[in-house]
Amino acid sequence: xxxxxxxxxxxxxxxxxxxxxxxxxxxxxxxxxxxxxxxxxxxxxxxxxxxxxxxxxxxxxxxxxxxxxxxxxxxxxxxxxxxxxxxxxxxxxxxxxxxxxxxxxxxxxxxxxxxxxx
Amino acid sequence: xxxxxxxxxxxxxxxxxxxxxxxxxxxxxxxxxxxxxxxxxxxxxxxxxxxxxxxxxxxxxxxxxxxxxxxxxxxxxxxxxxxxxxxxxxxxxxxxxxxxxxxxxxxxxxxxxxx
Numbered sequence: 640x641x642x643x644x645x646x647x648x649x650x651x652x653x654x655x656x657x658x659x660x661x662x663x664x665x666x667x668x669x670x671x672x673x674x675x676x677x678x679x680x681x682x683x684x685x686x687x688x689x690x691x692x693x694x695x696x697x698x699x700x701x702x703x704x705x706x707x708x709x710x711x712x713x714x715x716x717x718x719x720x721x722x723x724x725x726x727x728x729x730x731x732x733x734x735x736x737x738x739x740x741x742x743x744x745x746x747x748x749x750x751x752x753x754x755x756x757x
Numbered sequence: 758x759x760x761x762x763x764x765x766x767x768x769x770x771x772x773x774x775x776x777x778x779x780x781x782x783x784x785x786x787x788x789x790x791x792x793x794x795x796x797x798x799x800x801x802x803x804x805x806x807x808x809x810x811x812x813x814x815x816x817x818x819x820x821x822x823x824x825x826x827x828x829x830x831x832x833x834x835x836x837x838x839x840x841x842x843x844x845x846x847x848x849x850x851x852x853x854x855x856x857x858x859x860x861x862x863x864x865x866x867x868x869x870x871x872x
């Protein structure tokens with residue numbers, strides 16, 4: 640598709656379960672980002688990839704959260720042993736590249752995956 | 758450390774009135790600053806950005822923002838509000854000195870436009 644695609648759009652799970660959220664970035668975008676948006680808050684940075692490698696994962700809240708991008712395109716955010724506090728909208732964004740004078744600074748966001756942990 | 762404060766979580770204006778959404782930032786290095794808009798049931802999209810060129814930045818849909826270093830502000834304005842401007846607006850600053858896309862967002866301001 641033309642934009643960033645995220646699946647599922649909604650996910651309801653029980654406390655303690657494992658969850659995967661998928662992001663399909665815009666074709667040709669080398670940089671991919673995950674943000675988390677809690678109710679009434681702005682998005683919070685989690686991790687970003689430049690190609691296949693995680694360039695910065697300093698925003699991941701703890702070791703229950705992990706993300707991969709094995710082929711430099713689609714990315715999966717994985718959450719183990721979910722807790723109620725993990726409930727939020729998880730946003731994915733992509734850009735042509737990260738950093739440098741030719742970077743326009745524009746992130747293209749998907750519509751998000753709303754995670755509810757009961 | 759960088760941070761962003763958006764004054765007013767909700768702003769209500771009449772159609773045709775001036776829109777002013779306030780954003781103040783804190784940064785230890787020259788910042789890149791952004792305004793993003795989120796329409797209902799859509800992803801965030803870039804309205805405009807400041808990257809150390811002109812201090813008055815024009816964006817899409819008639820919005821503009823002025824970078825004022827002395828006031829550490831980057832307020833968003835539009836001379837005449839349209840009903841279609843009703844959305845949530847986020848101010849953001851880059852984390853650190855390079856524009857890597859790692860952004861710190863404000864809490865957002867919901868703009869309501871009354872007929």
